[in-house]
Amino acid sequence: MAVDLVRARNAYLVVRLRRLGLWLIDLSDEGPRYFEMMRHRPDRATIRLEWIQWVIDNPKREVVRLDGRIRRWAAIAEAEGRYLRVVLLPDGETVHNAFFDRSFVP
């Protein structure tokens, strides 16, 4: 299985499995600092990484901002169907933020 080492940055590793088109985000080491800090906040700690991955892979909606950052939303069944917003940096790979967005209207 072909594996691309897409980026290694501050021990933050994104690996893409080309054939399967899957992205694995290894956040066991430090990732982008803001995201890593927020992940440990109690309200964000309940957000599973697989949910973030789900949103990235199956967005209900995507918006690309003028600054190149990408916003994606998808409903998380395990979280009462609430919509999770995931913000990616312009590289399209690095997760910058993720939170349940009450204002999102599908």
Added chain:
Amino acid sequence: MKVKYFEETDTLYIEFRAAEVAETRELDEDTLLDLDADGRVCAITIEHARERGEFPSFSYEQIPA
């Protein structure tokens, strides 16, 4: 109160108090408010902070009553 600036993403995070956050709400495209269950602001995240503030300078002044 805590202020953290993340140079990597030009993100400013201001935590007014360590309260339980019930909701994250977008104020504008580059500003997120973290609210407690009573709707009080606990923290603010400002993106593209350099464009909106005079970094890296910071000043604090307490005006006596």
